[in-house]
Amino acid sequence: MGQSMAARQINAFYSRTQILHDVSLAMNANAVTAIIGPTGCGKSTFLRCLNRMHETVAGARMTGRVVLGSTDLYAMDAVEVRRTVGMVFDRPNPFPTLSIFDNVAAGLRLNGIRQKDLLIERVQAVLSMTALWDEVKDRLEKPAIHLQSGQQQRLCLARALALEPAVVLLDEPASTLDPSSTLQLEELIEQLKDRYTVVLVTHNLQQAARVADTTAFFLDGHLIETGRTIDIFTNPSDTRTEDYITGRRS
Amino acid sequence: MRAKTLLDRTVSGLLFTISGSVILSMGALLAELVIAGHASMVHFGFSFFLGHAWDPLRGAYGALPFLFGTAVSAIIGLVIATVLGLGTALLLTQYATLRIIRMIGFLVNLLAAVPSVVYGLWGIFIVVPWLRVTLEPALYRVFGDIPLFAGARDGVGMLAAGLVLGIMTLPTIAAVVRDVFGAVPNTLRDGALALGATNQEMIRMAVLPFARAGIFGAVMLGLVRALGETMAVLMVIGNQPSITGSLFAPAYTLSSAIASEFAEAASPLYLSALYELGFILLMLTILIYTLARLLVWRVRWRGGLPL
């Protein structure tokens, strides 16, 4: 089951440049929260703060808290955080030397699961969940990089789901996919919220409107507005949101 | 681009001519070694490579002792340089979130800048006495039954040369491996970390598999450096054209033999044989270099970086 997540007063920096200013945002359990905003508004950085990936970059630092359920993620071990909060990136990144099966099993193996039958069961389950099982079941031992990019991206999603995270972070997951793969991925995201809390960063407004329950609009490192997706898109309360939604912002 | 003017063509032509010096120089080097080594090549033929005696007084010239000494000292050096160089490069590239580690980079560059003759000085006055007094007796006590660690323990010899070569080739290997690790796409590292991998697991899953060929290439480039290293080796290897099973024994390398015997080579055949050693050295350099380049290119190409 998903758990609700809340970011409190996040300030994030790269070297001396401040990327995020005092961002607080609640992300509901078993719902899709979309984060939209122009390039460079800090939406990806925000996402990377949620699973403590931000701190893996040289020169990066942040202040603030992220709470999952009732646990403070910044009081936990970062490695543990990342297996509880899964992430899919803007371009597919399967491990090039590993097979399809091993890619999905990678996270499980890291966490000490070695029993073959258990691995097979879990790999099959998440591959089915991502609608990949029928496409790849005959070539599980083939290198993952030979899949098409849409399949690769769903493989990366499966890889993240295999660890049964509470939250799934999606960082512009469709940005390198063709329209039909994008559609397929969006259908998957819809289904994901039955079991997980989903946070989706996207530059595609239609995508946010299609899949998100809640939408947050970021601009220049500030959270401008957040609310039900339908309200944000039809009746935004801030003129800057309205300008962005309607394309008036130069 | 606009149509080229007369000025453009003149300048381009001039620079092209100057750049020809690169080809000319390599050609001249090759020609010189072949011409001057020709007498020896004709006289000994292929047996030059197999001859294990090098005795100018009796007119016996075989390259085997030099090939042996070069190979053994280079292998010892490469093992040391690879282990330490990989460790250094991993620390510098994968743990760069720590500020102190970024400063270490300058020191590694400095390691490459120390002149060969200074390494030789360090070898003679610090490494060799330490080997003679501490390391070699200790190795002898423990492993004395193995021929590798038997025999006289003078400090001077292949082990000393290997140690010095190790430190001297380390910056080369570290620099190339740093480049190779730098070519590992960030998305791969992110992918592993986001699955909850520790840094060590991330390196094992994402960095090392990707860089494997490049690491091998870096070691080969280190080998090129080790082959050509002359002065420091000359100062610590003992300079005896012998083939001995013990790492403690003195030996000779291709480059150090040329350096120390060239001035006293009295007969034309002696001189020619030294030139042929030089020719072998050049061929080995070109061969290994080419192989190494191909491997490093492959990694950069896969990482989407310019060649």
Add this chain to the structure above:
Amino acid sequence: MKYKGLRLRKWKDRAFFVLLMLATALALFPLLQILVEATIRGVPGFKVSFFTQLPAPVGIVGGMGNAIVGSLLIVGLASAIATPIGVCTGIYLSEYAPVRYARVLRFLTDIWFGVPTILVGLLVYGTVVLSMKGFSAWAGAISLAFIMVPTLIRTTERMLALIPAIVREGALALGASPTQTVFLFVLPAATRGLITGVVLAVARALGETAPLLFTAFGNNFWQSGLSSPIAALPLQIFLYATSPYPVWQAQAWTGALTLLSIVVVLHAFAHFLTRGEGLS
């Protein structure tokens, strides 16, 4: 599902980090040792006389004055020969050369860079020394020039590559010809980088010993001209280091300290000029 083993994994991670630190410490230990030993053993001999006097027979304390002057002379001469060749070739490679020719040139430059320097000594002996009928400052300088050229080509090309494409496009869009673009816009922007290249090449040449053995040869007296054998600092260090006399050995350390100081200063200068960019 509950996952196990995190503590063990964290321990492995920490142990791995400690191993890497250890490897780095071991790698840098010799550098530290060399700097410390050269200071301890070299400082006592670090007097004015060391820089002004000639090498003296055992028993009398002499200096390396002629070797230092000799080194400066041949490296200066070598730079004068190598800089135009290296920099021009680097410019050609970066700005003019057709892709294929550039690839061949780059490959040969890299091989040249890796050629054992003792072989350069053989080449110059066979050509310059034999035709001039003797060892000479010229022969030494030409050997060092040989060694400097590939370094210069590489750094020049690398530094020009750091100049963003918009500089070139901007100039071309203004109606500048390709040559005007290179000489009026690109090169001025890369000046610091080009100077860095020369500095690094000089630092490398100053420490070279092997190619001088049978070209410059060495000399115990002040230089009288460019056509006679000439002393050089690394040669003198080599000679004294391998001698049986403690006085000479101590002077070798003083020589090494001098050489190291110059090289470190040159490298720090290069680092300062480019803030580490483009160096590796």
